[in-house]
Amino acid sequence: MIKLHLPFPPSVNSLYANGGNMRGRHKTKGYEDWIRLASVGIKDGHRQKLGPYSISICLEAPDKRGRDLGNLEKAVSDLLVMHGVVKDDRYCQRLTMAWGTGLPSPCVVIIQRYEEGLAV
Helix, strand or coil: CEEEEECCCCCHHHCEEECCCCCCEEECHHHHHHHHHHHCCCCHHHCCCECCEEEEEEECCCCCCCCCHHHHHHHHHHHHHHCCCECCHHHEEEEEEEECCCCCCCEEEEEEECCHHHHC
């Protein structure tokens, strides 16, 4: 089991931009800043390149704005792939997301090898 404490992830709606000073689709500055900050918490021991895995993400909203919980998963999954925690996010067999309060960080992530028997 791998447990990560990350900053609150950006919504999928704000990960990429088109045009501007750069040609084509590119990561936004906000997304790049989040990647830098979130990368600090990933250690060499976390880089297991897991194949089939399950992931649980619990988030504590930074304010009272309404947010779409499903839009917050992509940045976390892509970060895990980027750092070799998992081989590829296509190997995700189970995804659980929830809002929480009083968390030790704005985003707590638990990744573990997928065990088919735990599917119930």
